[in-house]
Amino acid sequence: xxxxxxxxxxxxxxxxxxxxxxxxxxxxxxxxxxxxxxxxxxxxxxxxxxxxxxxxxxxxxxxxxxxxxxxxxxxxxxxxxxxxxxxxxxxxxxxxxxxxxxxxxxxxxxxxxxxxxxxxxxxxxxxxxxxxxxxxxxxxxxxxxxxxxxxxxxxxxxxxxxxxxxxxxxxxxxxxxxx
Amino acid sequence: xxxxxxxxxxxxxxxxxxxxxxxxxxxxxxxxxxxxxxxxxxxxxxxxxxxxxxxxxxxxxxxxxxxxxxxxxxxxxxxxxxxxxxxxxxxxxxxxxxxxxxxxxxxxxxxxxxxxxxxxxxxxxxxxxxxxxxxxxxxxxxxxxxxxxxxxxxxxxxxxxxxxxxxxxxxxxxxxxxxxxxxxxxxxxxxxxxxxxxxxxxxxxxxxxxxxxxxxxxxxxxxxxxxxxxxxxxxxxxxxxxxxxxxxxxxxxxxxxxxxxxxxxxxxxxxxxxxxxxxxxxxxxxxxxxxxxxxxxxxxxxxxxxxxxxxxxxxxxxxxxxxxxxxxxxxxxxxxxxxxxxxxxxxxxxxxxxxxxxxxxxxxxxxxxxxxxxxxxxxxxxxxx
Numbered sequence: 001x002x003x004x005x006x007x008x009x010x011x012x013x014x015x016x017x018x019x020x021x022x023x024x025x026x027x028x029x030x031x032x033x034x035x036x037x038x039x040x041x042x043x044x045x046x047x048x049x050x051x052x053x054x055x056x057x058x059x060x061x062x063x064x065x066x067x068x069x070x071x072x073x074x075x076x077x078x079x080x081x082x083x084x085x086x087x088x089x090x091x092x093x094x095x096x097x098x099x100x101x102x103x104x105x106x107x108x109x110x111x112x113x114x115x116x117x118x119x120x121x122x123x124x125x126x127x128x129x130x131x132x133x134x135x136x137x138x139x140x141x142x143x144x145x146x147x148x149x150x151x152x153x154x155x156x157x158x159x160x161x162x163x164x165x166x167x168x169x170x171x172x173x174x175x176x177x178x179x
Numbered sequence: 180x181x182x183x184x185x186x187x188x189x190x191x192x193x194x195x196x197x198x199x200x201x202x203x204x205x206x207x208x209x210x211x212x213x214x215x216x217x218x219x220x221x222x223x224x225x226x227x228x229x230x231x232x233x234x235x236x237x238x239x240x241x242x243x244x245x246x247x248x249x250x251x252x253x254x255x256x257x258x259x260x261x262x263x264x265x266x267x268x269x270x271x272x273x274x275x276x277x278x279x280x281x282x283x284x285x286x287x288x289x290x291x292x293x294x295x296x297x298x299x300x301x302x303x304x305x306x307x308x309x310x311x312x313x314x315x316x317x318x319x320x321x322x323x324x325x326x327x328x329x330x331x332x333x334x335x336x337x338x339x340x341x342x343x344x345x346x347x348x349x350x351x352x353x354x355x356x357x358x359x360x361x362x363x364x365x366x367x368x369x370x371x372x373x374x375x376x377x378x379x380x381x382x383x384x385x386x387x388x389x390x391x392x393x394x395x396x397x398x399x400x401x402x403x404x405x406x407x408x409x410x411x412x413x414x415x416x417x418x419x420x421x422x423x424x425x426x427x428x429x430x431x432x433x434x435x436x437x438x439x440x441x442x443x444x445x446x447x448x449x450x451x452x453x454x455x456x457x458x459x460x461x462x463x464x465x466x467x468x469x470x471x472x473x474x475x476x477x478x479x480x481x482x483x484x485x486x487x488x489x490x491x492x493x494x495x496x497x498x499x500x501x502x503x504x505x506x507x508x509x510x511x512x513x514x515x516x517x518x519x520x521x522x523x524x525x526x527x528x529x530x531x532x533x534x535x536x537x538x539x540x541x542x543x544x545x546x547x548x549x550x551x552x553x554x555x556x557x558x559x560x561x562x563x564x
Binding site for chain 2: 053054055056057060061062063064080082116117118119120121123124125127128131135148149150151152153155
């Protein structure tokens with residue numbers, strides 16, 4: 001157990017000193033500083049921006065969607081990122097093109113993460129990936145009413161294993177046809 | 180040396196205590212082991228209750244069992260099938276308390292254990308606590324609940340989808356969690372008395388990370404209905420959500436201050452997951468400095484003074500604790516992937532998950548014991564208050 005700062009409650013001065021010395025040495029290992037300002041704020045809440053809201057949920061369970069037809073166009077992401085990489089843009093153009101040709105189709109965009117990081121955070125991150133994918137398709141002219149999102153976080157890996165090869169395949173947004 | 184000095188300190192304090200009840204004067208500081216002798220229990224079911232009590236005391240990591248007459252506090256009891264008469268004495272033979280407990284064998288042992296812990300350490304015992312968690316034993320992630328010693332295990336959900344992030348309400352009557360039963364991540368609340376499950380939040384997008392406020396009236400959660408995952412509060416029984424954040428990033432896992440006035444949550448708005456503190460009624464959020472680039476899973480201690488959280492670094496995850504008064508930070512685990520810290524009611528012990536197993540950690544000493552669950556792939560524990 002590493003102490004980062006001494007406690008003033010220890011009744012034993014000797015231990016107090018030892019802990020304090022230990023704390024000075026262990027401080028270096030505790031991680032890198034990310035942001036030195038120590039405060040700042042995240043913008044406060046407000047009214048929901050409806051035009052960018054996720055589309056209505058389809059009646060059918062997204063588990064039953066057809067993920068095979070557009071499987072060549074699965075969008076991959078970098079670690080802890082939801083940015084659409086340049087390499088992935090042609091896939092999204094292909095999906096938009098498919099939807100232009102198949103006017104009756106609706107899609108569900110399933111966001112996934114690799115296994116690193118915590119469960120709940122990864123659900124949020126997977127959702128963010130699905131939404132980034134949807135936003136890009138919106139920009140390509142796909143109607144918001146034809147798209148919905150679901151995040152599975154780290155729960156549905158495409159590849160098993162705890163290595164970079166598996167993680168790379170698992171950080172994805174897969175596009176399914178609602179049926 | 181430290182232990183001996185403290186023990187002498189303790190004995191000196193005991194000499195001035197009246198033993199009438201748990202008092203600050205017989206509190207033993209920090210994580211020092213308290214010597215104890217458990218005499219063979221008498222009565223018809225004494226031998227049945229004895230190992231239950233022994234295990235309860237071992238779970239606390241606070242006691243050191245010594246031979247009779249070797250300077251330990253002396254525990255004895257007479258047990259019948261429906262009552263336990265327990266006695267705790269000082270090493271000098273003075274009675275600290277005598278008390279009787281009723282219930283089944285396990286319940287009586289747990290109550291006696293908690294009374295002993297409270298009398299000798301000044302903090303609440305946890306033997307009567309419940310632990311809820313996620314297990315993939317059935318092949319799908321479901322919510323389970325058990326006594327902290329691993330007995331009375333029950334499967335709470337049978338949704339056959341994905342259940343995530345169970346959290347007890349402060350009064351222990353409910354568990355909030357996320358389930359994909361509808362196909363989408365929705366927030367559900369289980370009333371434990373009736374085992375009745377109610378879907379509370381099912382907006383378009385993700386509905387996750389629910390935490391019930393200390394007074395039970397409000398749910399904090401994250402929703403993506405506005406087109407981005409954001410932190411919200413909403414009535415605990417369902418209703419209109421109020422948005423607290425507006426970011427380009429991802430928010431997750433809010434935890435309430437015990438007075439219900441503030442929340443600490445995770446946001447990666449600054450580029451990586453960091454901890455932020457915000458008034459529960461809305462306003463500006465201030466970052467809590469953890470000096471780590473990936474900090475998640477905050478859990479506010481019931482006494483309001485400490486925050487447990489996890490830090491991911493170099494492929495590993497460790498549990499840390501921050502004193503919210505002076506921002507002193509303490510690393511509580513080393514090695515492996517330790518996740519999902521959850522305080523017990525005494526704000527000293529916490530439970531966490533590592534490699535599919537659950538551990539009970541004494542934050543005062545760093546000592547820990549593995550909790551028996553009897554099932555595999557256990558994650559995301561939450562402890563009753």
